[in-house]
Structures are given as structure tokens and as C-alpha cells.
Amino acid sequence: QVQLVESGGGLVLPGGSLRLSCTASGSTITLFTMNWYRQAPGKQRELVAGITRDGRTNYADSVKDRFTISRDNAKSTVYLQMSGLRSEDTAVYYCNAHRFVIVHMNYWGQGTQVTVSS
Numbered sequence: 860q861v862q863l864v865e866s867g868g869g870l871v872l873p874g875g876s877l878r879l880s881c882t883a884s885g886s887t888i889t890l891f892t893m894n895w896y897r898q899a900p901g902k903q904r905e906l907v908a909g910i911t912r913d914g915r916t917n918y919a920d921s922v923k924d925r926f927t928i929s930r931d932n933a934k935s936t937v938y939l940q941m942s943g944l945r946s947e948d949t950a951v952y953y954c955n956a957h958r959f960v961i962v963h964m965n966y967w968g969q970g971t972q973v974t975v976s977s
Contacts (some may be wrong), residue, residue, distance in 0.1 A: 861886045861966040863954045871944055875975070879939040881968055882960030883952030891966075892957045893930055893937040895948035907952070908939060922948075944975045946970075 867879040879895070894909040907930035908918045916928055927940040937954065954968040 861888075861891075861956050863956060863966055863968035865952065865968045865971035868952060868973045870974045870976065873945060873975055873977055875944050876940070876942040877944065879941065879952055879971060879973075881884075881937045881939075883935040883956065887932065888930065888935050888937065888956060889932045890958055893928075893967060894955040895928060895937075895939045896953045896955055897948075898953070898970075899947075899950040902950075903943060904953070910937065912950045941973070944973075946975050949973060949975045 860953055862884045864966055865879060865881050867877060869877065875972045890914065892909055892911050895907040896904050897907050898904040906919060907922055908916065908926055910916045910928045910930050914931040918926060925941065928937065930937045951970040951972050953970045958964045
């Protein structure tokens with residue numbers, strides 16, 4: 860019911876910045892907690908950041924103070940502002956929409972590649 864499309868990934872130098880976007884179609888994001896996950900080759904998927912319907916945020920310890928998640932419900936878009944990027948941030952970043960009403964509902968985007976390299 861919800862389609863998510865990520866954009867904004869690319870190649871950046873260490874210490875650089877990127878802004879990822881995730882735009883939803885098929886439904887508004889207002890009823891969902893929105894999350895960014897990432898997965899590097901050979902590693903498990905990990906939660907990077909999340910933002911609730913009322914704007915509460917949480918971050919993985921590894922990105923706290925460097926990344927900022929935000930949402931614009933009118934545009935059905937969530938963002939991940941990434942600064943101070945390190946090589947270990949290299950991964951495919953996935954947008955996720957989650958809601959629990961009797962059962963968990965999860966929707967996933969296709970991912971956008973972030974590569975941090977010199």
C-alpha cells in the first residue's frame with residue numbers, strides 16, 4: 860500500500876556530507892514511524908535513525924551527533940542529513956515505514972548506496 864523511494868546517495872569524501880530523501884506514495888506517512896536502516900556488505904542490517912509521528916527521534920550510537928533525521932508530512936518525505944561521514948558509514952541506506960495496529964506493518968524502499976572513500 861505504501862511505496863518508498865530513496866534518493867541522495869553517492870560518493871563522498873571522508874568528512875563530507877550527504878542528505879538522503881525518502882518519498883512515499885500510495886499513502887501518507889503521517890500514521891507511520893519512519894526509519895533509516897543501513898546494510899554494509901557482509902554485515903547485518905542496522906537501524907540508523909528513527910522519527911515518530913510526533914517528532915521524537917532516536918539514533919544509533921555510531922551516528923549520534925553526526926546524523927539528523929527529519930520529516931515533512933505535507934511532502935510525504937523523510938530526510939537523513941549526514942555529516943562528518945566516515946568510511947564505516949559506507950552502506951546501502953533503506954527507508955522504512957512502520958506501524959503497529961494489531962499487527963506490525965513495515966514498508967521498505969529499494970535503498971540508496973552511500974560510499975565514503977578517498
